[in-house]
Amino acid sequence: AGTHSFEKSAMSQGEQAQTRAMKSLAAVLLVAILLQLAGCSPPPDPVTCTDGTSNCTVTNTYGSFTDRTICHAANVVYPSTEQELVAAVAAAASAKRKMKVATKHSHSGPKLACPGGSEGTIISTTRLNRTVSIDAERQLITVESGMVLRDLIQAAAAAGLSLPHSPYWYGLTIGGLLATGAHGSGLWGKGGAVHEYVVGLRIVTPAPACDGFAMVRELGADHPDLDAAKVSLGVVGVVSQVTLALQPLFKRSVTFVERNESDFTAQVAEWGRLHEFADMIWQPQHNKVIYREDDRVDVSAPGNGVGGLFLFRSVPTALLVGGRAIEEQLQENGTDIARCAAEQEGATRQLPAFGFTNDGISFTGYPIVGYQHRIQASGSCIDGPEDALLSSCAWDPRIRGSFMYNSGFSVALSKAPAFIADMLNLRDLNPDAFCGALDGRVGLVLRYVKASSAYLGKHEDSIDVDILFYRSRTDGMPHAHADVVDEIEQMALGKYGGLPHWGKNRNFAFDGAIARYPKADKFLKVKSRYDPDGLFSSEWTDQVLGINGTPNIIENRCAIEGLCICSDDSHCAPEQGYFCRLGKVYKKARVCSSEEDY
Numbered sequence: 001a002g003t004h005s006f007e008k009s010a011m012s013q014g015e016q017a018q019t020r021a022m023k024s025l026a027a028v029l030l031v032a033i034l035l036q037l038a039g040c041s042p043p044p045d046p047v048t049c050t051d052g053t054s055n056c057t058v059t060n061t062y063g064s065f066t067d068r069t070i071c072h073a074a075n076v077v078y079p080s081t082e083q084e085l086v087a088a089v090a091a092a093a094s095a096k097r098k099m100k101v102a103t104k105h106s107h108s109g110p111k112l113a114c115p116g117g118s119e120g121t122i123i124s125t126t127r128l129n130r131t132v133s134i135d136a137e138r139q140l141i142t143v144e145s146g147m148v149l150r151d152l153i154q155a156a157a158a159a160g161l162s163l164p165h166s167p168y169w170y171g172l173t174i175g176g177l178l179a180t181g182a183h184g185s186g187l188w189g190k191g192g193a194v195h196e197y198v199v200g201l202r203i204v205t206p207a208p209a210c211d212g213f214a215m216v217r218e219l220g221a222d223h224p225d226l227d228a229a230k231v232s233l234g235v236v237g238v239v240s241q242v243t244l245a246l247q248p249l250f251k252r253s254v255t256f257v258e259r260n261e262s263d264f265t266a267q268v269a270e271w272g273r274l275h276e277f278a279d280m281i282w283q284p285q286h287n288k289v290i291y292r293e294d295d296r297v298d299v300s301a302p303g304n305g306v307g308g309l310f311l312f313r314s315v316p317t318a319l320l321v322g323g324r325a326i327e328e329q330l331q332e333n334g335t336d337i338a339r340c341a342a343e344q345e346g347a348t349r350q351l352p353a354f355g356f357t358n359d360g361i362s363f364t365g366y367p368i369v370g371y372q373h374r375i376q377a378s379g380s381c382i383d384g385p386e387d388a389l390l391s392s393c394a395w396d397p398r399i400r401g402s403f404m405y406n407s408g409f410s411v412a413l414s415k416a417p418a419f420i421a422d423m424l425n426l427r428d429l430n431p432d433a434f435c436g437a438l439d440g441r442v443g444l445v446l447r448y449v450k451a452s453s454a455y456l457g458k459h460e461d462s463i464d465v466d467i468l469f470y471r472s473r474t475d476g477m478p479h480a481h482a483d484v485v486d487e488i489e490q491m492a493l494g495k496y497g498g499l500p501h502w503g504k505n506r507n508f509a510f511d512g513a514i515a516r517y518p519k520a521d522k523f524l525k526v527k528s529r530y531d532p533d534g535l536f537s538s539e540w541t542d543q544v545l546g547i548n549g550t551p552n553i554i555e556n557r558c559a560i561e562g563l564c565i566c567s568d569d570s571h572c573a574p575e576q577g578y579f580c581r582l583g584k585v586y587k588k589a590r591v592c593s594s595e596e597d598y
């Protein structure tokens with residue numbers, strides 16, 4: 001199973017034209033990336049106001065939350081010290097006004113950055129971006145919460161220290177990535193999630209009038225409330241400063257090993273035990289798995305490699321727009337044959353080693369050895385000097401470039417082999433469907449996260465699955481084989497008790513998820529103590545925390561938009577031949593399937 005049935009002779013003229021266009025585009029894109037563009041327009045501020053700092057909106061890095069809305073707020077404040085932060089919280093609390101932190105780039109897909117209602121206060125952490133202290137001897141760093149990961153890992157390295165794990169994209173802030181439980185990959189030691197390395201927080205919460213309406217709470221490593229405050233969805237207050245336990249600076253040695261899928265189900269539980277920074281990329285349309293063999297090596301090991309993941313580099317905007325136009329055509333009017341051909345062609349032209357290089361410029365062979373801070377995360381598309389949108393991050397909302405969904409969910413390691421077996425079965429039923437269903441440039445990324453004491457963290461060692469896939473710019477427009485990702489997600493969450501990543505996913509993934517967190521009640525108790533009036537809570541956080549309402553929005557085509565699981569054909573797109581059907585492997589799934597596939 002899994003071999004593509006496309007033959008050039010079987011393609012229509014239109015398909016051949018689509019494929020040719022895709023080929024030339026992929027070639028130009030590759031050249032552009034190889035040339036390493038000097039500039040890159042950094043992403044726009046997610047907060048904009050019509051009247052100075054009043055009458056504002058907040059969105060995310062894609063310019064579109066999962067329900068395609070943007071949020072309104074009465075005003076924004078930009079504290080640059082903890083004192084100013086306390087004053088900002090006090091001002092909102094004394095007026096009983098809702099408030100919420102927005103970060104420099106606002107990466108979460110769901111509406112986490114929105115204050116409740118439409119008259120709240122946005123507290124931007126953009127100016128809270130300094131290192132407070134570094135204690136090289138005790139291997140501790142304390143930073144302000146708006147600091148982006150790039151600056152944090154560089155500051156640590158400059159002091160001869162490493163943050164052992166982090167997300168792979170360095171544009172996230174430490175406050176935002178902790179609040180959503182963000183992670184890299186690893187099962188050794190404390191594992192791949194950043195919150196495992198937090199040993200102290202200073203958090204500003206509302207307070208009674210007699211205490212001036214706001215207070216700073218200092219939570220040390222042994223403080224029980226730290227388990228609520230480190231993964232908090234931003235609902236217990238504003239984290240002002242974070243102290244992280246670091247390790248002596250080390251290097252890593254990385255090799256991406258490509259193998260067939262024959263032992264994928266067995267390897268999923270094992271690979272993470274074999275290599276400290278192991279992950280896996282499943283490319284279902286190519287029947288292969290790319291195993292990341294990634295281990296710590298001594299700092300004296302030769303090598304100055306860089307983890308410049310191609311997805312996070314700047315790209316000329318003209319190419320992004322052209323590429324998107326072809327993608328839209330393939331998605332909305334193309335055939336499996338054309339989509340698989342385009343995908344295959346793109347794969348042959350990809351940068352080697354996903355863009356990792358041995359010296360910051362080119363890939364010359366494995367292993368790639370480099371300092372932890374240069375390997376663990378990348379994101380050069382936020383670094384460049386402003387170039388008037390000649391180039392940008394691929395998803396920059398100011399251009400009509402890439403527009404994707406990002407689903408992320410974890411499955412307990414003990415259940416991962418069965419989950420993988422189910423996904424393989426689903427793929428085998430129609431391998432070509434996966435060409436259109438997923439973003440073929442990467443595939444499904446599987447990363448390891450360890451069980452955590454954080455109340456909203458993982459309660460078991462888990463594999464975290466990440467899927468990027470096409471999102472139409474037209475509300476309610478189905479994309480090719482949308483039922484594939486829908487079934488995988490419903491299977492992970494429903495059959496295997498998976499947990500959605502707080503900062504990714506579409507609405508339906510969060511429905512009822514809080515019931516699968518055994519310590520959710522402890523979290524809610526801390527929340528009511530720290531913020532009894534729920535000033536940091538919003539409609540969205542109340543829905544996902546099971547306090548009030550549901551994240552589902554039931555309306556025509558809601559399942560196409562990921563706002564619901566379909567229970568009626570009208571939740572799909574019957575006019576375009578998409579009907580609500582049973583899953584093909586997980587029969588309890590309800591997915592929007594095209595008539596042609598069923």
Ligand SMILES: Cc1cc2nc3c(=O)[nH]c(=O)nc-3n(C[C@H](O)[C@H](O)[C@H](O)COP(=O)(O)OP(=O)(O)OC[C@H]3O[C@@H](n4cnc5c(N)ncnc54)[C@H](O)[C@@H]3O)c2cc1C
Nearest residue numbers: 106107108112167168169173175176179182183234239503
């Ligand atoms: C390109 C890209 C790559 C990504 N890579 C990874 C990855 O490798 N691994 C991974 O796990 N995730 C990844 N993510 C998801 C990402 O981790 C989460 O979306 C993360 O929360 C975003 O961080 P942010 O700084 O943008 O925070 P935001 O999305 O702006 O904020 C998230 C939440 O945190 C709250 N918050 C922020 N700062 C504070 C504070 N100081 N005090 C209290 N609350 C606060 C906000 O109010 C909001 O509720 C990626 C996302 C993108 C777009």
